Every structure is written in C-alpha cells, then in structure tokens.
Amino acid sequence: xxxxxxxxxxxxxxxxxxxxxxxxxxxxxxxxxxxxxxxxxxxxxxxxxxxxxxxxxxxxxxxxxxxxxxxxxxxxxxxxxxxxxxxxxxxxxxxxxxxxxxxxxxxxxxxxxxxxxxxxxxxxxxxxxxxxxxxxxxxxxxxxxxxxxxxxxxxxxxxxxxxxxxxxxxxxxxxxxxxxxxxxxxxxxxxxxxxxxxxxxxxxxxxxxxxxxxxxxxxxxxxxxxxxxxxxxxxxxxxxxxxxxxxxxxxxxxxxxxxxxxxxxxxxxxxxxxxxxxxxxxxxxxxxxxxxxxxxxxxxxxxxxxxxxxxxxxxxxxxxxxxxxxxxxxxxxxxxxxxxxxxxxxxxxxxxxxxxxxxxxxxxxxxxxxxxxxxxxxxxxxxxxxxxxxxxxxxxxxxxxxxxxxxxxxxxxxxxxxxxxxxxxxxxxxxxxxxxxxxxxxxxxxxxxxxxxxxxxxxxxxxxxxxxxxxxx
Amino acid sequence: xxxxxxxxxxxxxxxxxxxxxxxxxxxxxxxxxxxxxxxxxxxxxxxxxxxxxxxxxxxxxxxxxxxxxxxxxxxxxxxxxxxxxxxxxxxxxxxxxxxxxxxxxxxxxxxxxxxxxxxxxxxxxxxxxxxxxxxxxxxxxxxxxxxxxxxxxxxxxxxxxxxxxxxxxxxxxxxxxxxxxxxxxxxxxxxxxxxxxxxxxxxx
Numbered sequence: 312x313x314x315x316x317x318x319x320x321x322x323x324x325x326x327x328x329x330x331x332x333x334x335x336x337x338x339x340x341x342x343x344x345x346x347x348x349x350x351x352x353x354x355x356x357x358x359x360x361x362x363x364x365x366x367x368x369x370x371x372x373x374x375x376x377x378x379x380x381x382x383x384x385x386x387x388x389x390x391x392x393x394x395x396x397x398x399x400x401x402x403x404x405x406x407x408x409x410x411x412x413x414x415x416x417x418x419x420x421x422x423x424x425x426x427x428x429x430x431x432x433x434x435x436x437x438x439x440x441x442x443x444x445x446x447x448x449x450x451x452x453x454x455x456x457x458x459x460x461x462x463x464x465x466x467x468x469x470x471x472x473x474x475x476x477x478x479x480x481x482x483x484x485x486x487x488x489x490x491x492x493x494x495x496x497x498x499x500x501x502x503x504x505x506x507x508x509x510x511x512x513x514x515x516x517x518x519x520x521x522x523x524x525x526x527x528x529x530x531x532x533x534x535x536x537x538x539x540x541x542x543x544x545x546x547x548x549x550x551x552x553x554x555x556x557x558x559x560x561x562x563x564x565x566x567x568x569x570x571x572x573x574x575x576x577x578x579x580x581x582x583x584x585x586x587x588x589x590x591x592x593x594x595x596x597x598x599x600x601x602x603x604x605x606x607x608x609x610x611x612x613x614x615x616x617x618x619x620x621x622x623x624x625x626x627x628x629x630x631x632x633x634x635x636x637x638x639x640x641x642x643x644x645x646x647x648x649x650x651x652x653x654x655x656x657x658x659x660x661x662x663x664x665x666x667x668x669x670x671x672x673x674x675x676x677x678x679x680x681x682x683x684x685x686x687x688x689x690x691x692x693x694x695x696x697x698x699x700x701x702x703x704x705x706x707x708x709x710x711x712x713x714x715x716x717x718x719x720x721x722x723x724x725x726x727x728x729x730x731x732x733x734x735x736x737x738x739x740x741x742x743x744x745x746x747x748x749x750x751x752x753x754x755x756x757x758x759x760x761x762x763x764x765x766x767x768x769x770x771x772x773x774x775x776x777x778x779x780x781x782x783x784x
Numbered sequence: 785x786x787x788x789x790x791x792x793x794x795x796x797x798x799x800x801x802x803x804x805x806x807x808x809x810x811x812x813x814x815x816x817x818x819x820x821x822x823x824x825x826x827x828x829x830x831x832x833x834x835x836x837x838x839x840x841x842x843x844x845x846x847x848x849x850x851x852x853x854x855x856x857x858x859x860x861x862x863x864x865x866x867x868x869x870x871x872x873x874x875x876x877x878x879x880x881x882x883x884x885x886x887x888x889x890x891x892x893x894x895x896x897x898x899x900x901x902x903x904x905x906x907x908x909x910x911x912x913x914x915x916x917x918x919x920x921x922x923x924x925x926x927x928x929x930x931x932x933x934x935x936x937x938x939x940x941x942x943x944x945x946x947x948x949x950x951x952x953x954x955x956x957x958x959x960x961x962x963x964x965x966x967x968x969x970x971x972x973x974x975x976x977x978x979x980x981x982x983x984x985x986x987x988x
Contacts, residue, residue, distance in 0.1 A: 676892065683885075686876050686885070706885055715877040717878060718872070720871055761841050761844075761963070763842065
C-alpha cells in the first residue's frame with residue numbers, strides 16, 4: 312500500500328478566503344472567549360501589516376484599521392474537510408480524515424489510472440489550487456509516515472521501507488506527531504531527531520513514555536498494522552456561503568454562486584454522478600428563506616452548465632430582502648450517463664447539444680416552456696394530444712386515419728366571412744359522455760373564399776354556423 | 785445619358801460585371817416539391833440559411849410546404865424545433881405526413897423572447913431545422929437569424945405576414961404562398977423565376 316498525505320496547513324483560513332470577494336485585503340480569523348478574543352490565523356495582507364497569530368483582537372485592530380475579523384467556526388472547517396474528502400474520493404476509494412488538518416489517500420490502487428506518481432501528484436496539486444486550498448503532499452508506504460513526512464518536506468515521495476527509515480530518521484522529534492507530551496520531554500533530553508529516538512533501547516523507551524509512543528513508532532516504520540476510519544461519501548450535497556454583508560442584487564450573488572456550483576460539480580465528478588434537481592436557498596435576516604429550485608430534465612454535472620442554469624433561475628427571482636447566506640442543497644443525484652458522440656463528428660463551432668440547449672431555454676423561459684406533443688387515442692380534437700417533457704417515445708401507428716388538420720386551434724372560434732365551400736364531410740364526432748367533456752359535432756373540410764383549407768364543425772344536422780377548429784395548412 | 789459608352793470600355797474599367805453561368809452544386813436539402821425544386825437554384829432549399837415564407841392568411845399550405853423537409857430530417861434522427869407556433873400541431877396529422885413527431889420540440893415563448901429563443905436554437909447547432917413566427921421582425925432581427933442559421937448550420941423557416949413582402953429582407957430565399965401557387969420573391973444564387981410555381985392543394 313502507498314499512502315499520500317495532503318496536509319492542509321491553512322485549512323481554516325483558506326476556507327474563508329476562497330469564498331471571499333476581496334481575499335487581498337487584511338483578514339483574520341478570531342477565536343477564544345468573548346473577554347479575550349485572539350487571532351487564530353491571518354492572511355498575507357494582514358501579516359504584512361504586522362499581525363500575527365495569538366495577538367489580541369484589540370491590538371490587531373489598533374495596528375490595522377480596516378481589518379476584517381471572521382469568527383473561526385469549527386463547523387465550517389469540518390464542512391471544508393468533508394468537502395475535500397469527497398473530492399479525494401474521486402482519486403481513491405480509501406480516504407481518511409483521521410489526522411486533523413490532513414487528508415490521507417491510498418494511492419497504490421489508483422496509480423494504474425492516474426499514474427505515474429509525479430503526474431498524479433501534479434493533478435492533485437492542480438485541483439487543490441483551483442479549489443483554493445494551500446497544501447503539502449507527501450507519499451509513504453503507510454499513512455502515519457505520510458502524515459509525518461508531509462509536515463516536514465513538501466513533495467517527498469518514499470515508496471520502499473528502507474528509504475522510509477532513512478527519511479524518518481531526519482524528522483525532528485517535534486514534527487513526528489508523537490502522542491502525549493513525549494516530544495518536549497525528548498527534546499529536553501537533547502534528542503532532536505527520530506533517528507536518535509529509534510536508536511534508543513526499546514524497552515526503556517516504552518517504560519518512560521508508555522506503549523503509545525512505541526505503537527506510533529511501529530506504525531511509522533510499517534511494523535504495526537494501522538486502523539483508519541475511512542471516509543464514506545454522503546448521499547446529498549449541502550454547501551453554504553455566509554456573506555458578511557447584505558446583498559441586495561442578484562448580480563452580487565453570482566460570485567458565491569459560481570463557487571457553490573463549482574463545488575457541486577467537483578463533488579459530482581467524485582461520485583461519478585449527475586444532479587437532476589437542486590435548491591438554492593437565500594437566507595435573510597429575520598424572515599423566511601427564499602427558495603429557488605433548479606430542475607433539470609436530464610442529469611448534468613458540467614460546472615459551466617450548472618452555473619449558467621442556476622444563474623438563469625436566480626436572475627428571474629425577485630429577492631424580497633437583503634441576502635445574508637446562500638446555500639445549495641442537492642438531494643437528487645442520479646447516475647450520470649454522458650451522451651455518446653461520434654468520434655469524428657463534424658459539428659459546427661460553439662455547438663451545444665440538445666439537453667444543454669433545452670436547459671438553457673427552460674432557465675430563461677420557464678420550466679414548462681420546452682415540450683413535445685404525443686398523440687392520445689381520443690377522437691375529440693381537444694384531447695388528442697398530451698404534453699410530454701423530456702424524451703418522448705415514438706408514437707405507435709394508428710389504424711385508421713381520417714383527414715386531420717396539421718394546425719389545431721387551441722379553442723374553436725366562429726368562422727367568419729362569406730359562406731365557405733364544403734369539400735368533404737360531414738364526419739360525426741360524438742363521444743366523451745363518460746367524462747363530462749361531451750362532444751357532438753359534425754366536422755367538415757371547407758375552403759374559404761381566400762382559398763384557405765379549414766376544418767370546421769357545426770352542431771349535428773345543421774349547416775351554416777361553422778366553428779373553425781383547425782387549418783389544413 | 786447623352787454620350788454613348790461602348791461596352792468594351794465599361795468592361796475594361798471593371799464597372800460592369802459579366803455573370804458567367806457556372807455549374808452549381810446540387811442542394812442537399814430538396815424541398816420535396818418537384819416544381820419548387822426545379823425553380824430554385826441548386827434544386828432545393830439554400831443550405832444553412834433563413835427561408836422566409838410570406839402568408840396572406842393561415843391555412844394556405846404553409847405547413848404542406850415544409851412537412852416533407854421536416855419528415856426527411858426527423859426520420860434521419862435529427863431534431864427540429866417550433867418556436868412559439870401560432871396553433872397547436874396535430875400529432876396524428878404530422879405523423880401521417882411522415883414526421884417522426886417525437887423529434888419535434890415545441891418552445892413556448894412570448895413575442896419578446898421568441899426571437900431570442902429562435903436564435904439560441906439556430907446557433908446551438910443541434911437542431912437541423914427551426915420554424916419560427918416572428919411577429920414584428922425588422923431587418924436587423926432577420927439578419928441575426930440568418931447569421932445564426934449559418935453559424936449553427938441549421939435551416940431556419942420564418943413565417944411572416946405577406947404585408948412584409950414589400951420590405952427588403954436578408955433571407956436567402958423568400959417565398960410568397962398564394963392560392964394554389966408559390967411566388968419566389970428572392971433566391972440567393974440566381975434570378976427569381978418570374979412565373980409563379982404551381983402548388984396544388986391535395987383533393988379531399
């Protein structure tokens with residue numbers, strides 16, 4: 312087994328910055344009780360102004376007047392970690408979030424698909440940079456060693472136990488993730504590196520520091536079995552962006568919306584699925600959320616398509632109050648089957664396939680705007696068709712076909728003008744007494760003075776007052 | 785026009801262009817009406833272009849004109865769309881004309897959005913034919929449709945009132961439907977035939 316460790320040293324800060332419209336302005340995360348608020352993380356702009364971790368918020372604000380202080384929310388960090396685990400699940404079926412602030416992936420099984428390791432690593436780094444997370448990556452034959460090496464040396468790849476022992480020997484004790492207070496105690500004994508620890512007699516080391524340290528050292532060297540709780544992907548997607556200011560126009564929501572739909576697309580690619588319906592929930596201060604449902608006829612997962620559709624729906628919504636939070640919920644995640652195309656298909660430039668075009672039209676014109684008609688076995692013209700959404704079935708052939716007009720009027724209107732010439736008829740349609748839509752009509756094909764071919768009817772047995780019901784166009 | 789100008793001088797300083805008949809490639813879009821195909825240059829609809837059909841009244845055969853084309857396209861597995869049709873198409877009648885009706889898509893749009901929807905449908909390139917009924921389309925809107933049809937490589941039919949016949953139009957082909965006959969007002973790639981094309985209605 313080969314384990315890759317993706318260490319996220321600035322997870323809490325990156326989670327905030329990646330969704331922030333102005334990440335270049337001084338920003339700090341604040342933690343601690345209300346009486347003593349201290350900075351837990353600062354971004355580059357804030358660090359340049361002399362702010363640092365552990366500083367009291369009052370001192371920080373004195374140094375930097377336009378500092379944005381964001382509450383360091385552990386739940387937000389959890390969500391980001393779960394999101395990243397879902398992303399990593401795309402590359403490996405064994406993903407663990409057991410080590411705080413890090414992701415562990417078993418990559419031996421994935422190398423055949425994404426390998427070799429340098430290409431795979433570049434791919435991981437590219438994805439993480441696009442998602443906006445700073446990271447360090449290391450590879451080792453076991454998960455514990457990968458986590459330790461990632462903390463010391465970014466980009467280190469160790470594949471054999473012999474090399475691993477050498478690499479671990481140079482790791483400072485403070486970074487070896489030793490349990491309990493072992494690391495400071497060892498440093499006080501002038502033992503600086505893991506190599507020196509490993510050289511100590513095992514029995515006395517166990518006596519002094521307990522079995523936990525021995526077990527950890529065994530795991531690092533691959534001499535003991537590791538048990539890791541593996542990540543299980545959830546069956547829904549739920550992400551939320553807290554806006555630190557009131558947003559009154561839908562234009563300003565597009566930036567967080569793009570992030571949310573990109574996250575959704577990353578999540579969908581990870582589980583190789585699509586989304587058929589999702590809900591955007593706009594949270595307001597002191598009133599109910601506004602819900603914007605985005606329904607699709609066929610599952611989709613391309614980030615650009617999802618963003619464009621969500622944007623189309625969002626722009627049609629009248630937002631009743633300033634928006635404080637934006638949340639994206641997707642529960643209907645059916646399997647996604649990409650449309651098959653010909654290999655050498657000559658398609659015009661900037662072409663869109665029909666499902667994408669259909670969604671674009673529906674987003675702007677309304678959910679019911681694009682439809683097909685299917686014939687229904689009913690003699691009444693009003694009931695001879697039904698609307699169908701999505702993919703229609705081919706119509707079954709009908710036995711007997713009397714002449715029917717190609718155009719039907721939505722409802723019959725009186726046929727005006729001089730008396731038309733009757734070309735054929737009457738054809739009696741008398742049915743529907745069982746469902747209340749009783750119809751008794753004599754239909755004629757008539758030609759008007761202008762030469763139009765019309766389908767018109769009279770009451771049974773009468774002629775003269777024609778009602779126009781269709782055109783033989 | 786006092787002075788006599790010899791033809792040779794006009795030709796020499798390139799103020800006069802002499803059209804030379806060249807063999808045109810046959811159109812891959814026959815209309816399905818033999819008399820109309822014979823009258824059109826190329827023997828069919830212009831490819832990837834806008835066809836404008838002018839109607840003095842509904843029910844004169846405007847669908848009979850395009851149904852063979854739609855039948856050919858849908859049976860070949862290609863999709864077609866009707867953007868904001870004025871009436872409801874009767875599925876049985878269209879099926880009887882040979883149209884694979886499950887490939888006909890209807891787009892409901894109000895007058896303002898219909899042009900946008902038509903342009904999107906044409907530009908997308910996934911629909912092989914798009915029928916539209918632009919209510920008050922000006923020269924600019926029709927030009928947009930013509931360009932969209934070219935870029936999406938699809939065939940566009942715009943049905944308009946015959947009163948628009950007097951206005952200029954960027955459409956590649958303009959047809960006026962009259963009683964039992966068709967009049968070609970303009971066709972790209974050739975002179976419009978002066979005589980109307982017979983277009984008899986079927987007997988009932």
